[in-house]
Amino acid sequence: MFFASDNAGPAxxxxxxxLTTANQGYAMGYGADPLMDEVRTQIRDLFAAPEAAVYLIINGTAANxxxxxxMSQPWQTIFCSDVAHIHEDECNAPEFYTGAKLTLVPSADxxxxxxxxxxxxxxxxxRGVHGPQRGPLSLTQVTEKGTLYTLDEMKALTDVAQAFGMQTHLDGARFANALVALDCSPAELTWKAGIDAVSFGGTKNGALGVEACVIFDPALAWEFELRRKRGGHLLSKHRYLSAQMQxxxxxxxxxxxxxSANDRCAQLARGLRGHNAVEILFPPQANIIFFQMARREHKRMLDGGAVYYVMNGDPATGDPDAPLIGRLVTDWSMTAEGVSQFLDLLHGSPG
Amino acid sequence: MFFASDNAGPAxxxxxxxLTTANQGYAMGYGADPLMDEVRTQIRDLFAAPEAAVYLIINGTAANxxxxxxMSQPWQTIFCSDVAHIHEDECNAPEFYTGAKLTLVPSADxxxxxxxxxxxxxxxxxRGVHGPQRGPLSLTQVTEKGTLYTLDEMKALTDVAQAFGMQTHLDGARFANALVALDCSPAELTWKAGIDAVSFGGTKNGALGVEACVIFDPALAWEFELRRKRGGHLLSKHRYLSAQMQxxxxxxxxxxxxxSANDRCAQLARGLRGHNAVEILFPPQANIIFFQMARREHKRMLDGGAVYYVMNGDPATGDPDAPLIGRLVTDWSMTAEGVSQFLDLLHGSPG
Amino acid sequence: MFFASDNAGPAxxxxxxxLTTANQGYAMGYGADPLMDEVRTQIRDLFAAPEAAVYLIINGTAANxxxxxxMSQPWQTIFCSDVAHIHEDECNAPEFYTGAKLTLVPSADxxxxxxxxxxxxxxxxxRGVHGPQRGPLSLTQVTEKGTLYTLDEMKALTDVAQAFGMQTHLDGARFANALVALDCSPAELTWKAGIDAVSFGGTKNGALGVEACVIFDPALAWEFELRRKRGGHLLSKHRYLSAQMQxxxxxxxxxxxxxSANDRCAQLARGLRGHNAVEILFPPQANIIFFQMARREHKRMLDGGAVYYVMNGDPATGDPDAPLIGRLVTDWSMTAEGVSQFLDLLHGSPG
Amino acid sequence: MFFASDNAGPAxxxxxxxLTTANQGYAMGYGADPLMDEVRTQIRDLFAAPEAAVYLIINGTAANxxxxxxMSQPWQTIFCSDVAHIHEDECNAPEFYTGAKLTLVPSADxxxxxxxxxxxxxxxxxRGVHGPQRGPLSLTQVTEKGTLYTLDEMKALTDVAQAFGMQTHLDGARFANALVALDCSPAELTWKAGIDAVSFGGTKNGALGVEACVIFDPALAWEFELRRKRGGHLLSKHRYLSAQMQxxxxxxxxxxxxxSANDRCAQLARGLRGHNAVEILFPPQANIIFFQMARREHKRMLDGGAVYYVMNGDPATGDPDAPLIGRLVTDWSMTAEGVSQFLDLLHGSPG
Known part of the structure; x- marks a missing residue:
């Protein structure tokens, strides 16, 4: 019953x-390992992007x-949703690496x-030279609220950006969850939808720690390499990144x-919907659910062994009837039995 | 016969x-895994520093x-040797993370x-406000030339720094190689020698990728945590760093x-010294040797299957008699037989 | 009839x-001129702050x-209004100098x-280490909309900041206009209202270009000096800044x-209020008025020789009945006759 | 007898x-003043560079x-002399504005x-991605030691830079002193000698505070404008910069x-050469002299009312026979009588 995050499960x-297979003999470092050649081909094939620049990096904050x-200049502003991970959860890393600021676009869901x-x-x-200039647009897919843009919705956003000459970035920490939910191809979810570069996540979906950075315009490749090194993100024993991604x-x-992760989430959603004291807040379209119920119910679940984050208050202290928001995240390693156990605990309550 | 780098061998x-053992069930991310508690205790015990702040990070450039x-302010200058890794091999990462500049101190060896x-x-x-202010001193041990400071030599340098109120950092990417060569304790090699913080390397000595950052003044701990996160260096699935270090x-x-790495280096040194066309350039005190011989000899070795870097010219093209400098680095995984094979190839030459 | 900005009038x-008086003989540079000693005393006396650190700088963006x-750390966020000059009109200079981000607080007026x-x-x-940390609060007085915080309103805001351990900055580009409108002392408008440091403007109120930076905690003085120099804002021939401020x-x-500037603004406001096709948008409490009227009326005024900014559309093109917002700013150099000329032109219209 | 610096004299x-003439009526701010149009034309004509981008900025550190x-990227290194002002006297401002590091080239004189x-x-x-990449070359003319590159010497240096694809910058804080000494045209001293952009100084030669930044490739103009604004160096009441330069x-x-400044320097040099206890250290080719004499002589001069910097020791304390280095700088405002007074004082000594 561990639904705190998809970065808490095993690889x-x-x-x-x-990793063990890769751990044989010598391999040149810093991305010159033969496995990286294989990964580059895999990703270019997957994305139908034979020219794309492909790099591996250890985590999502760094990849973004x-x-x-x-993609940015330090006098620009990057447009993203007001709940974007790059805004809320990266402790100014995007500002550090870009020098730019972020402009927050409202996003109820x-x-x-x-x-x-x-x-x-x-x-x-x-405001001419007085204000920040237009930098790239950054989308997140699956969004931080567990929702999805349809491909048409993505295209409508990237069309706006492109009309202003802006580039577009996709934070795809949960790219796989989005892809299977939307039942589309990697190309459709990226460059065919107007995306110029994507952080293609592996860490939250079964890897130990690896993300691919895929840039569809190879002219940016060398600058990316220099910026990765300057940020301390070029690994010497790179083969262990390559092996994971391969x-x-x-x-x-x-x-x-x-x-599998999405299926467990759907199973959770069905169970939650069947409970009249629970309100699901956003359509759970991939592997994340936000739901609201009384503090006493959250407390009962957590006391009963469920693990998840309550987002807007202490479940242990305060008005027991007050509604609080919980977040459930599923990953590949969860079983249908584990989800059932959670739902049984929930439904066992007097409601 | 692979002597290119100690980051090219296996873990x-x-x-x-x-790693496999750690890969069981759920573990809280971002350093809150129980293994990290164990690592913290291990390192505090090793360094006889019960208050030290201890963090793990994926590679040496990031750790430094x-x-x-x-330890620095952006209006300061950091003092280091003119061959320091932080100067030569980190693509301005130290400048990026500090805002400071580096002042290079001469260092023949x-x-x-x-x-x-x-x-x-x-x-x-x-120069008062006009010039940069004094920032920390950064030493490297084992140095980039394969030499070692004695503990007294370290103390003499840190005494100078402390007389000016400067803090001191040790780049210990090869800390273990230095320690066994100097036959001293971690405390003697750090805080007893006047070091305030150390990058304690694991990657070059058998890990996949992990370094510990040990700060003897715990007052700097929270700032370190924020800077690590802002640099994109806080790993979500942190248990895989903890497991390596543990x-x-x-x-x-x-x-x-x-x-073992140092022994192989000593074996190499003995063999090189026995060859009258080879000149060893610095005393090889740990696991690195710089040596000079004619281009034709380098070419013969490389053609024969030896792998190492020639530092100051193309071994394949140019005056065959011209002396060129080669660098040999040993790691834990090398066998005495492998070294003998290299030396046999060398000595098989007409000289 | 030139109401575009209070930085467009003469000194x-x-x-x-x-300036001419100061231009005699030699004077030590970089703030060591004797006039600066006089200015420091003037400002400390004015603010009843005998310990305050006082510096001069050439313009408001740099002062802020x-x-x-x-006052900030690069992992923090600075709280300011969503129309703050530091957000809208400084092309990321605050982000450049701080490394921090800005959190925008709504502000209708x-x-x-x-x-x-x-x-x-x-x-x-x-969000612990994941999110930005709390940095300083920055207020603007006179606000960018021409309104004023009462002293109690300022105190209520700085009380909130102080309850969270945050420092407070005042962008006082129009400090003088605020002070005379509020009829209070410089101490009341700053440290007695909970302000830790103030950009005390001169440029918009009759100087050629000079702002004082007043920091009530002198412990920050040396860091300020280093940051000023590092930003290229320490002037060699500093006497010309001192002379202006003196x-x-x-x-x-x-x-x-x-x-005088405020009086002209009040005269304008009276005239605008007497026109039934004009809507004044915010209470004009100092030397700025935002007002709305039909595009055709703006066009008529501008064609008639009035100079001011229309904020949200091209006055020359579009629906002539569409309401557009104009901004009028008065400065010390305007005459009652000039204002009357503007108002006569306005009222001469059929409305 | 005030020879401390050419930034200590009057305008x-x-x-x-x-300035007084410019102080009439209203003028659009931020460089849109009509005087700036005139300055742009003046400078383009002077430099025979009709396309050049021309901007004004308040001081030399900011201009550089x-x-x-x-001209730089943050992963590059800028090449300059080891006594360059950008290295020694700008408190990391070049590093702040570029993100790059500086590589110091030896320069005895x-x-x-x-x-x-x-x-x-x-x-x-x-070192490929591991080391910094090649950034621009920065020359200083007049050098910090009072010497001059001939035009051929400049060309030889810029030829080296251009062979590596590097751009070239000239720190011309004393451009006028160099020009009249070399008896050449502004074009010969810049783009004809391979210079891509120049900080053209006014402050040290009679202005209150103004430098022109002249960029011969106008494609860089907009980026310069954004960087100037982001650094807080775009002045609102810009006319007062324009008026000075005009x-x-x-x-x-x-x-x-x-x-006039150079003539006074030559007069000083003649007088110093006639004194057998004085050694002139570098050929004084413009308006700066470095000279060495015994501490007791420096003390006598300073006690007698001469004002200048002693560079390498306290003139008042220590071995009276020890040689110390003094620096004399002349500016436009010095008279032949003032220089004679200094020399009389010097020669009045027992020597």
């Missing part, structure tokens, strides 16, 4: 095995920051609206894992 | 096993940069002299591995 | 004369940025509400000039 | 008058830093040698002033 055994650094985006862009563009992609493992 | 099987960021350090400090201190330190594995 | 003759740099501030602070404080403060010139 | 009366920021420059460039270019250039005033 998939195939990925562990790949180095990519945005490569984690999703920006093209009209709001356009309004914000226009509000930033009328195994993650082999035989569609990444899709299998994401489908 | 030790015990460390691989530790986040530590120096925590990788080692600074206290008088030179003092001269450089005095040269930087006489196993690295358990049962003195780290010392065993370093001794 | 006061007394300040010009002071160097002060905020001295340029003024933040303590409850909104508190909400924003709480929203930023619950003359600006002598004999209450600064108050006289601000009163 | 020329014509430049003061120009914003220009170098525009303030002048770099092309072979040394080439050696340093080659030393920085062989008057400085009008009727060759700048050349007249520089000739």
């Amino acid at each position: 998939h055994p195939s990925i562990m095995d790949a 920051s180095v990519l945005l650094g490569t 984690g999703k920006m609206d093209p009209a709001d985006l356009r309004t914000k862009i226009l509000a930033e563009e009328n 195994a993650y992609l082999a035989d569609g493992l990444w899709l299998t894992l994401a489908r | 030790h099987p015990s460390i691989m096993d530790a 940069s986040v530590l120096l960021g925590t 990788g080692k600074m002299d206290p008088a030179d350090l003092r001269t450089k400090i005095l040269a930087e201190e006489n 196993a690295y330190l358990a049962d003195g594995l780290w010392l065993t591995l370093a001794r | 006061h003759p007394s300040i010009m004369d002071a 940025s160097v002060l905020l740099g001295t 340029g003024k933040m509400d303590p409850a909104d501030l508190r909400t924003k602070i709480l929203a930023e404080e619950n 003359a600006y403060l002598a004999d209450g010139l600064w108050l006289t000039l601000a009163r | 020329h009366p014509s430049i003061m008058d120009a 830093s914003v220009l170098l920021g525009t 303030g002048k770099m040698d092309p072979a040394d420059l080439r050696t340093k460039i080659l030393a920085e270019e062989n 008057a400085y250039l009008a009727d060759g005033l700048w050349l007249t002033l520089a000739r």
Whole structure:
């Protein structure tokens, strides 16, 4: 009953095995290992992007920051949703790597609206040298609220950006979960939807720690390499990143894992919907659910062994009837039995 | 015959096993895993520093940069040798994380002299607000030239720094190799020698990728944590860093591995000294040798299957008699047979 | 009829004369000129702050940025109104000098509400190392909308900040205009209202270009000096800054000039209120008025020789009935006749 | 007898008058004043560079830093002499504005040698992504030691830079002094000698505070404007910068002033050479002299009312026979009588 985060579960055994396999003899460091050549080919094939620049990096904050650094100038502002991970959860890393600021676009459910985006862009563009200049747009898919942009919705946003000459970045920490939910191809979820560069996550979906940075315009490749090194993110024993990503992609493992996580989330959602004291806050379209119920119910669940974050108050102290918001995140390693156990505990309550 | 770098060899099987062992069930992320508590205790015990702040980070450039960021101000200059890794091999990462500049102290053999350090400090201190202010001193042990400071030599340098109110940092990417060569304790090699914070390397000595940052003044701990996060260096699935370091330190594995690497280096040195066309450039005191011989000899070795860097010219093209400098680095995984093979190839030459 | 900005008018003759007087013989540079000693005393006396650190700087963006740099850490966020000059009109200079980000507090009329501030602070404080940390609060007085915080309103905001351990900065580009409107002392408008440091403007009120940075905690003085120098804002021929500020403060010139500017603004406001097609948007409490009228009326005024900014559209093109917002700013150099000329032109219209 | 610096003398009366003349009525701010149009034309004509981007900035540190920021990337290193003002006297401002580091080229007399420059460039270019990349070359003319590069010497250095694809910057804080000494045209001293951008000083030669930044490739203009604003160096009441520069250039005033300063320096040099206890250290080719004599002699001069910096020791305390280095700087405002007074005082000594 551990639903705190998809970075708290174990790595998939195939990925562990790949590390062991890779751990033979000598391999040139810093990305010159032969496995990286294989990964580059895998990703270019997956994305139908034979020219794409492909790099590996250890975590999502770094992947987003180095990519945005490569796409931005320090006198610009980056447009993102007001709940974007790059805004809320990276302790100014994007600002550190870019020098730019962030302009927050409202997003009730984690999703920006093209009209709001356009309004914000226009509000930033009328002060000449005095105001920040327009930098890239950054989307997140799956959003931080567990919702998804449809491909058309993505395209509507990137169309706005492109009309202003802006580049577009996709924070794909949960790219796999989005892809299987939307039932589309990596190309459709990125460059065909107007995305110029993507942080392609592995860590939250079964890896120990690896993200791919995929840049569709190879002209930015060398700058990315320099920025990665300058940020201390070029690993010497790079083969252990390569091995993770190679195994993650082999035989569609990444899709299998994401489908399982999403299935567990759907199972949770069905169970929550069947409980009349629970309100689901946003449509749970991938592997995250935000739900509201009384503090006493949260306390009962946590006391009963469930583990998840309560977002807006202490579940142990305060008005027992006050509604509080919980967040449940599923990952590849959860079983249907584990979810049932959680739901049984929930429904066992007097409501 | 692979002597290119100690980051090109495999990780030790015990460390691989530790990853597998750690890969069970759920673990809180971001350093809140129980293994990290164990590592913290291990390192505090090793360093006889019960209050020390201890953090793990993925590689040496990041460890140095986040530590120096925590110890510096952007209007200062950091004193280091003119061949320091932080100067030559980190693509401005120290400048990025600190905002400071580096003042280079001459070092014929990788080692600074206290008088030179003092001269450089005095040269930087006489311009009031106009010039940079004095920041920390950064030493490297094992130095980039494969030499070692004695404990007295370290103390003489840190005494100079402390006389000017400066803090001191130790780049210990090869800390284990230095320790076994100097036959001293971690405390003697750090705070007893006047060091305030150390990058304690694991990557080059059998880990996949992990360094400990040890700060003897715990007042700097929170700032370090914020700077680590802002640099994108706080890992979500932190248990895989903890597991590496835990196993690295358990049962003195780290010392065993370093001794083996140093022994192979000593074996190499003996063999090189027995060759009248080879000149060893600096006393090889740990696991690195710089040596000079004619281009034709380098070419013959490389053609014969030896792998190492020639530092100052293309071994394949140019005057065959011209002397060129080669660098040999040994690691834990090398066998006496492998070294003998290299030496046999060398001595098989007409000289 | 030139109401575009209070940085477009001439400098006061007394300040010009002071430059000429200062231009005699030699004077040590970089703030060591004797006039600066006089200015320091003037300002400490004015603010009843005998220990305050006092520095001069050439313009308001620099004054704000160097002060905020001295008060912030790069992992923090600075709280300011969503129309603050530091957010909208400084092209990321505050971010450049601080490394921090800005959190925008809503402000319909340029003024933040303590409850909104508190909400924003709480929203930023619950993510530990993952989110930005709380940095200083920055207020603007006169606000960018021409409104004023009462002293009680200021205190209510700084009380919120102080309850969270935050420092407070005042952007006083129009400090004089605020002071005379509020009829209070400099101490009441700053440290007695909970302000820790103030950008005390001269440029917009009759100087050529000079702002004082006043820091009530002298412990920050040396860091400010280093940050000023590092930003390229320490002037060699500093006497010309000192002379401006000395003359600006002598004999209450600064108050006289601000009163005159405010009087002209009040005259404008009376005239605008007497016109039934004009809507004044915020209470014009100092020397700025925002007003709304039909595009055709703006066009008529501008064609008739009035000069001011229309904020939200092209006055020359579009629906002639559409309401557009104009901004009028008065300065010391305007005459009652000039204002009357503007109002006559306005009222001459059929409405 | 005030020879401490050329930033300690008064501004020329014509430049003061120009300020007064400019102080009439309203003028658009931020460089949109009509005087700036005139200055732009003056400078383009002077430099025979009709396309050049021309901007004004308040001081030399800012001019150098914003220009170098525009010409550099944060993963690069800027090549300059080891006594360059950008290295020694700007408190890391160049590093702040560029993110880059500085590589110091030896310079016994303030002048770099092309072979040394080439050696340093080659030393920085062989580490791929690991080391800093090659950034611009920055020359200073007049050098910090009072010497001059001939035009051929400049060309030899910029040829080296251009062979490596590097841009070139000229710190021309004393551009006028160099120009009249070399008896060449501004074009010959800049783009014809391979310079891409120049900090063209006014402050040290009779202005209150103004430098022109001249960029021969107009493609960099907009980036310069954004960097200037982001650094807080775009002045609102810009007309007072324009007026200074306009008057400085009008009727060759700048050349007249520089000739006078250089003449006084030559007079000083003649007098110093006639004293057998004085050693002139570098050929004084413009308006700066470094000379060595016994501490007792320095003390006698300073006690007698001469004002100048003793660079390497306290003139009042220590071995009276020890040789110390003094620096004399002349400016436009010095008279032949003042210099004679200094020399009389010197020669009045028993020697």
